[in-house]
Amino acid sequence: MHERKNEVVAKIYPKGMHQCIADGLSEDKTLDVRTATLEQPYHGLTTAVLKGTDVLLWWGHAAHGQVTDVVADAVVRRVWEGMGLIALHSAHYSKVFKRRMSTSCSLTWREAGEKERLWVCNPGHPIAHGLDRYFEIPNTEMYGEPFAVPMPDEIIFISWFEGGEVFRSGCTWKRGNEKIFYFRPGHEAYPIYFHPTVQKVLKNAVHWAAPEGQRWVDSCPNVPINKACEPLVAKGPSIHKAGEEGFK
Amino acid sequence: MHERKNEVVAKIYPKGMHQCIADGLSEDKTLDVRTATLEQPYHGLTTAVLKGTDVLLWWGHAAHGQVTDVVADAVVRRVWEGMGLIALHSAHYSKVFKRRMSTSCSLTWREAGEKERLWVCNPGHPIAHGLDRYFEIPNTEMYGEPFAVPMPDEIIFISWFEGGEVFRSGCTWKRGNEKIFYFRPGHEAYPIYFHPTVQKVLKNAVHWAAPEGQRWVDSCPNVPINKACEPLVAKGPSIHKAGEEGFK
Amino acid sequence: MHERKNEVVAKIYPKGMHQCIADGLSEDKTLDVRTATLEQPYHGLTTAVLKGTDVLLWWGHAAHGQVTDVVADAVVRRVWEGMGLIALHSAHYSKVFKRRMSTSCSLTWREAGEKERLWVCNPGHPIAHGLDRYFEIPNTEMYGEPFAVPMPDEIIFISWFEGGEVFRSGCTWKRGNEKIFYFRPGHEAYPIYFHPTVQKVLKNAVHWAAPEGQRWVDSCPNVPINKACEPLVAKGPSIHKAGEEGFK
Amino acid sequence: MHERKNEVVAKIYPKGMHQCIADGLSEDKTLDVRTATLEQPYHGLTTAVLKGTDVLLWWGHAAHGQVTDVVADAVVRRVWEGMGLIALHSAHYSKVFKRRMSTSCSLTWREAGEKERLWVCNPGHPIAHGLDRYFEIPNTEMYGEPFAVPMPDEIIFISWFEGGEVFRSGCTWKRGNEKIFYFRPGHEAYPIYFHPTVQKVLKNAVHWAAPEGQRWVDSCPNVPINKACEPLVAKGPSIHKAGEEGFK
Numbered sequence: 001m002h003e004r005k006n007e008v009v010a011k012i013y014p015k016g017m018h019q020c021i022a023d024g025l026s027e028d029k030t031l032d033v034r035t036a037t038l039e040q041p042y043h044g045l046t047t048a049v050l051k052g053t054d055v056l057l058w059w060g061h062a063a064h065g066q067v068t069d070v071v072a073d074a075v076v077r078r079v080w081e082g083m084g085l086i087a088l089h090s091a092h093y094s095k096v097f098k099r100r101m102s103t104s105c106s107l108t109w110r111e112a113g114e115k116e117r118l119w120v121c122n123p124g125h126p127i128a129h130g131l132d133r134y135f136e137i138p139n140t141e142m143y144g145e146p147f148a149v150p151m152p153d154e155i156i157f158i159s160w161f162e163g164g165e166v167f168r169s170g171c172t173w174k175r176g177n178e179k180i181f182y183f184r185p186g187h188e189a190y191p192i193y194f195h196p197t198v199q200k201v202l203k204n205a206v207h208w209a210a211p212e213g214q215r216w217v218d219s220c221p222n223v224p225i226n227k228a229c230e231p232l233v234a235k236g237p238s239i240h241k242a243g244e245e246g247f248k
Numbered sequence: 249m250h251e252r253k254n255e256v257v258a259k260i261y262p263k264g265m266h267q268c269i270a271d272g273l274s275e276d277k278t279l280d281v282r283t284a285t286l287e288q289p290y291h292g293l294t295t296a297v298l299k300g301t302d303v304l305l306w307w308g309h310a311a312h313g314q315v316t317d318v319v320a321d322a323v324v325r326r327v328w329e330g331m332g333l334i335a336l337h338s339a340h341y342s343k344v345f346k347r348r349m350s351t352s353c354s355l356t357w358r359e360a361g362e363k364e365r366l367w368v369c370n371p372g373h374p375i376a377h378g379l380d381r382y383f384e385i386p387n388t389e390m391y392g393e394p395f396a397v398p399m400p401d402e403i404i405f406i407s408w409f410e411g412g413e414v415f416r417s418g419c420t421w422k423r424g425n426e427k428i429f430y431f432r433p434g435h436e437a438y439p440i441y442f443h444p445t446v447q448k449v450l451k452n453a454v455h456w457a458a459p460e461g462q463r464w465v466d467s468c469p470n471v472p473i474n475k476a477c478e479p480l481v482a483k484g485p486s487i488h489k490a491g492e493e494g495f496k
Numbered sequence: 497m498h499e500r501k502n503e504v505v506a507k508i509y510p511k512g513m514h515q516c517i518a519d520g521l522s523e524d525k526t527l528d529v530r531t532a533t534l535e536q537p538y539h540g541l542t543t544a545v546l547k548g549t550d551v552l553l554w555w556g557h558a559a560h561g562q563v564t565d566v567v568a569d570a571v572v573r574r575v576w577e578g579m580g581l582i583a584l585h586s587a588h589y590s591k592v593f594k595r596r597m598s599t600s601c602s603l604t605w606r607e608a609g610e611k612e613r614l615w616v617c618n619p620g621h622p623i624a625h626g627l628d629r630y631f632e633i634p635n636t637e638m639y640g641e642p643f644a645v646p647m648p649d650e651i652i653f654i655s656w657f658e659g660g661e662v663f664r665s666g667c668t669w670k671r672g673n674e675k676i677f678y679f680r681p682g683h684e685a686y687p688i689y690f691h692p693t694v695q696k697v698l699k700n701a702v703h704w705a706a707p708e709g710q711r712w713v714d715s716c717p718n719v720p721i722n723k724a725c726e727p728l729v730a731k732g733p734s735i736h737k738a739g740e741e742g743f744k
Numbered sequence: 745m746h747e748r749k750n751e752v753v754a755k756i757y758p759k760g761m762h763q764c765i766a767d768g769l770s771e772d773k774t775l776d777v778r779t780a781t782l783e784q785p786y787h788g789l790t791t792a793v794l795k796g797t798d799v800l801l802w803w804g805h806a807a808h809g810q811v812t813d814v815v816a817d818a819v820v821r822r823v824w825e826g827m828g829l830i831a832l833h834s835a836h837y838s839k840v841f842k843r844r845m846s847t848s849c850s851l852t853w854r855e856a857g858e859k860e861r862l863w864v865c866n867p868g869h870p871i872a873h874g875l876d877r878y879f880e881i882p883n884t885e886m887y888g889e890p891f892a893v894p895m896p897d898e899i900i901f902i903s904w905f906e907g908g909e910v911f912r913s914g915c916t917w918k919r920g921n922e923k924i925f926y927f928r929p930g931h932e933a934y935p936i937y938f939h940p941t942v943q944k945v946l947k948n949a950v951h952w953a954a955p956e957g958q959r960w961v962d963s964c965p966n967v968p969i970n971k972a973c974e975p976l977v978a979k980g981p982s983i984h985k986a987g988e989e990g991f992k
Contacts, residue, residue: 008485080352080396082620093468102350103423104328106468110476113484117725119889119910124578124673124712134725139484145863145902148328148466150398150423153649154670154895158902158910160725164477166863166902166910174650175351175398177620189487208708216620218396220341220354228358229412229613229630229656236361236387237256239309239437330868365973367641367662372826372921372960382973393615399650401897402918406641406654406662408973414615414654414662422898425868456956464868477861477878477904504981557983576848576892589964598846599919600824602964606972609980635980644824644962646894646919660973671847671894685981714892716837716850724854725908732857732883733752733933735805 001038001063002188009188017059017188021088024199031206038063043071050074055084055209057202059186060094067095076100081216082177084209086202089186092147100173100180101149107167108144111189114162116140118169118185127156127170127181127204135197141187143167149182159184170201172208177216181205249286249311250436257436265307265436269336272447279454286311291319298322303332303457305450307434308342315343324348329464330425332457334450337434340395348421348428349397355415356392359437362410364388366417366433375404375418375429375452383445389435391415397430407432418449420456425464429453497534497559498684505684513555513684517584520695527702534559539567546570551580551705553698555682556590563591572596577712578673580705582698585682588643596669596676597645603663604640607685610658612636614665614681623652623666623677623700631693637683639663645678655680666697668704673712677701745782745807746932753932761803761932765832768943775950782807787815794818799828799953801946803930804838811839820844825960826921828953830946833930836891844917844924845893851911852888855933858906860884862913862929871900871914871925871948879941885931887911893926903928914945916952921960925949 002009003016013020018035025033034053036044038060050056056075060067072095079085079100087097092105116137120128144165150173157170169184183201185192192198225234250257251264261268266283273281282301284292286308298304304323308315320343327333327348335345340353364385368376392413398421405418417432431449433440440446473482498505499512509516514531521529530549532540534556546552552571556563568591575581575596583593588601612633616624640661646669653666665680679697681688688694721730746753747760757764762779769777778797780788782804794800800819804811816839823829823844831841836849860881864872888909894917901914913928927945929936936942969978 002487006487008487100350102348103426104466106466108469108471110471110473111486111488112473112476112480112482113486114480117908121889121891121912122672123714123890124709126708129709142471144471145865146424146466146867147865148424151896151898155899155912158889158912160904160908160910162478163471163473163480164861164904165471166904168865168899168902176394176396176618178351187487189485212622212704213620213625218352218354218394218619221356223356223358223390223392223411223413225358225360225411228360230410232360232362232411234360237437238359238361239250239254239256239435240359365660369641369643369664370920371642371962372957374956377957393617393654394619395617399648402647403651403664406664408656408660408662412613412656414656416617416651416654424866460870460952461868461873466867498983502983504983596846598844599922600962602962604965604967606967606969607982607984608969608972608976608978609982610976638967640967642920642962644920658974659967659969659976661967672890672892674847683983685983714848714850714890717852719852719854719886719888719907719909721854721856721907724856726906728856728858728907730856734855734857735746735750735752735931735933736855 002061012191013188017193020193021057021059021202024193025203025206027199028203031203038066043067045071045075047074050078050083053078053083054211055086055206057086057088057206058091058094058096059088061090061188064094069095072096072099079178079180080176080218082211082213084206084211085180086205086209087180087182089184092182097182100178103150104148106148107146108165110142110163111187112142112163113139113190114142116142116162116185117160118157119160121155121158125154125156126208127172127201129204130200131197137185137192137195137198139190140185140192141189143184157184177211177213179209181209250309260439261436265441268441269305269307269450272441273451273454275447276451279451286314291315293319293323295322298326298331301326301331302459303334303454305334305336306339306342306344307336309338309436312342317343320344320347327426327428328424328466330459330461332454332459333426333428334453334457335428335430337432340430345430348426351398352396354396355394356413358390358411359435360390360411361387361438362390364390364410364433365408366405367408369403369406373402373404374456375420375449377452378448379445385433385440385443385446387438388433388440389437391432405432425461427457429457498557508687509684513689516689517553517555517698520689521699521702523695524699527699534562539563541567541571543570546574546579549574549579550707551582551702553582553584553702554587554590554592555584557586557684560590565591568592568595575674575676576672576714578707578709580702580707581676582701582705583676583678585680588678593678596674599646600644602644603642604661606638606659607683608638608659609635609686610638612638612658612681613656614653615656617651617654621650621652622704623668623697625700626696627693633681633688633691633694635686636681636688637685639680653680673707673709675705677705746805756935757932761937764937765801765803765946768937769947769950771943772947775947782810787811789815789819791818794822794827797822797827798955799830799950801830801832801950802835802838802840803832805834805932808838813839816840816843823922823924824920824962826955826957828950828955829924830949830953831924831926833928836926841926847894848892850892851890852909854886854907855931856886856907857883857934858886860886860906860929861904862901863904865899865902869898869900870952871916871945873948874944875941881929881936881939881942883934884929884936885933887928901928921957923953925953
């Protein structure tokens with residue numbers, strides 16, 4: 001949205017941020033890259049599209065509230081099934097990321113175009129593949145700790161800011177079939193998605209977040225007594241009737 | 249609810265399950281125990297009550313859907329602030345627990361009054377204080393793996409069931425200020441909350457879940473340029489206006 | 497060793513357990529499988545062999561103490577660099593596994609040929625790929641909780657034993673570049689490595705444990721003052737002389 | 745050692761660093777504080793002393809190699825039993841900390857007397873109790889990422905350094921009964937242990953690391969067939985003789 005409403009952003013991203021991100025990913029010929037935007041029906045994320053998506057990158061800022069609950073819920077269900085999720089910058093406050101974290105996802109921030117240096121904390125991690133010990137972004141919006149998320153499984157990057165703050169800028173979470181990567185850089189006021197190392201991280205992250213297991217659609221099945229693994233005779237009283245669904 | 253509508257449950261818990269749980273906890277004279285039930289205004293969980301509560305035990309089954317979103321959200325906010333949460337048995341499908349886990353929380357189940365043996369996996373943990381290597385519940389409803397929750401921080405108990413299943417029956421999660429304990433036993437068709445070891449676990453769990461830190465009300469504050477820790481001069485364009493709130 | 501000294505084991509594994517495991521893995525034509533045994537020089541694990549190994553499966557029982565510290569240390573260094581490690585059954589007490597866990601790795605046990613049922617706790621995990629909800633081993637040695645290891649990152653399998661115990665039988669740990677999988681089944685008194693599902697799990701596990709990132713040889717480098725990222729002038733006294741190594 | 749051999753350190757810590765740390769802790773009248781130093785028999789850490797110790801703070805630098813394996817092993821055993829361990833600054837390379845982490849524990853470093861700012865990442869954590877959003881140390885030795893330790897359970901502090909680096913400066917790990925806190929500040933060339941916030945953190949950390957559960961001395965017991973929880977008849981061959989200890 002901001003590229004169409006704000007001149008600064010329109011100048012930096014004439015084709016839109018989503019297209020810049022897609023162009024960077026498309027350099028990797030093993031990837032089949034598509035885009036979806038807010039104003040499309042279902043924000044471009046129909047059941048069929050989600051079904052055919054292995055990894056979803058999510059950028060949002062000014063219009064988090066305009067994302068419908070229907071679409072947010074559908075995305076969450078596909079993440080549970082195994083679709084990788086990469087949340088970018090201000091997506092820390094997106095419906096999808098907040099529903100996955102289940103915490104407030106708050107942080108501190110400042111927009112001063114200051115310098116950011118991202119240190120690699122986990123040089124052996126596939127998301128850091130081919131990177132040096134650190135990389136710098138000359139102008140960026142600052143995000144500072146505390147970042148109110150569940151403790152990540154892995155921290156790939158920690159940022160140093162010119163103004164004196166620090167931030168856990170590259171974090172992964174795995175839960176069952178679900179793989180999530182949060183990557184901090186990406187403010188729309190600066191040409192961050194043209195930065196070659198940022199593009200490299202996104203390519204690495206897409207490969208890391210690709211599904212590895214089978215799609216798992218969970219449920220809450222009753223196991224009837226005569227289907228128990230070990231011979232079993234019913235004892236005592238019961239609340240549920242035979243064949244009944246559980247309470248949800 | 250079930251104690252008033254179902255004769256079996258009414259006979260086992262004539263004063264209600266909540267009162268049985270409260271009576272068990274009250275044996276510990278260091279605890280100040282109160283109850284709250286669904287039919288009270290705000291289910292008995294007003295802002296003032298929550299503010300004065302250190303640890304909340306949550307049991308629910310047939311009426312998860314009747315808990316209002318307003319109360320569920322208020323409970324979640326207090327959990328973020330540091331109020332301990334103990335989710336009991338069928339509370340795996342309660343609004344509050346599902347919002348904290350952010351996964352489907354599904355499992356398999358069978359109501360056959362079978363035997364359950366809970367093994368202590370972490371004998372040094374305060375929740376297992378004073379317990380033997382295992383304890384048994386003669387009649388129980390079975391819950392089986394897979395239990396669709398984020399990987400717990402600690403697993404205190406794993407259950408063995410007569411019918412052949414297993415289950416992670418005592419799990420803890422910490423996130424920032426938040427402490428959660430899930431404890432599997434507790435089906436209303438059997439007198440499980442009268443079991444002395446179950447009562448002991450609940451007492452231990454309440455002490456474990458008690459707040460340790462300061463109440464933390466998080467926010468998303470802007471740090472103005474002239475308040476940066478290091479001297480800073482604004483560079484490049486900006487999207488946000490001075491003093492503006494971030495987008496949520 | 498046991499296949500050559502014990503008639504029972506010799507009959508079950510005439511070519512040795514290592515060969516049976518290798519034969520099972522070799523069915524996957526994408527894998528290049530080799531074996532190494534205790535009596536070889538450096539137990540078959542020379543620097544060159546380790547350098548050329550992506551994933552190491554470790555089985556040991558009667559002769560843990562005969563593994564030299566030199567080889568154990570060399571294996572640990574390669575694991576840090578990114579070589580996957582799969583520890584099998586009684587390898588819970590191997591030098592290599594104990595050095596990676598840094599805990600006592602104790603458990604309870606019983607050799608009664610009883611039935612074991614392994615439940616899949618994480619159906620979406622690549623190690624569980626293609627498996628049903630559970631699989632059974634008709635005769636096995638029992639291992640029981642508490643299993644004294646650091647809390648795993650993921651629990652893939654939990655075992656139910658005929659004699660009444662439970663055990664976390666499939667566990668993963670990641671640390672930086674290191675990936676470890678512990679898999680419980682494998683007692684030498686029974687033909688467990690001929691079990692088709694056990695063979696499938698090992699194939700899945702080898703793919704899971706394969707290196708994903710760059711080999712990372714860590715060190716403890718001094719960053720001289722004139723090489724600091726930000727301009728820096730030395731202040732205050734110092735203990736270390738210029739160019740000095742740190743104390744180890 | 746450095747206070748007696750190095751004039752700079754002797755001037756800052758005339759009574760020794762250990763005494764300065766002890767004096768700071770002793771302000772908390774609920775604590776009973778004692779010291780132990782390298783040159784004492786068993787470095788002052790006899791079995792009786794360790795048995796009577798709830799929390800051990802470890803500082804070491806120039807003489808890590810002079811700590812005997814006997815004492816290091818005894819300390820590790822007490823940590824497994826539940827004695828809290830607080831590792832300070834250069835203790836990242838101490839025998840005790842390296843044995844608990846089981847990784848290389850390397851980092852980058854620079855001694856330039858530069859400024860360090862420690863951000864609180866987890867404001868609700870008891871170790872951060874009573875602290876502001878950050879605190880500063882005017883002159884410090886820099887430690888930089890990557891810090892080669894297993895991913896901490898919780899990150900309490902992240903440091904920003906004047907020279908451009910970042911570091912996870914306050915980390916906790918729990919494993920069964922064991923509680924460990926690593927705290928980065930503490931170079932002997934600067935009066936860091938006189939800093940009031942550093943003293944406050946150490947007091948908080950001692951309370952956090954205090955044992956909560958029962959002392960757990962683990963073992964690897966055989967459960968004889970006739971003592972199984974469920975009726976069991978031996979089947980198939982066996983390797984172990986009745987009453988035998990397992991192989992270690």
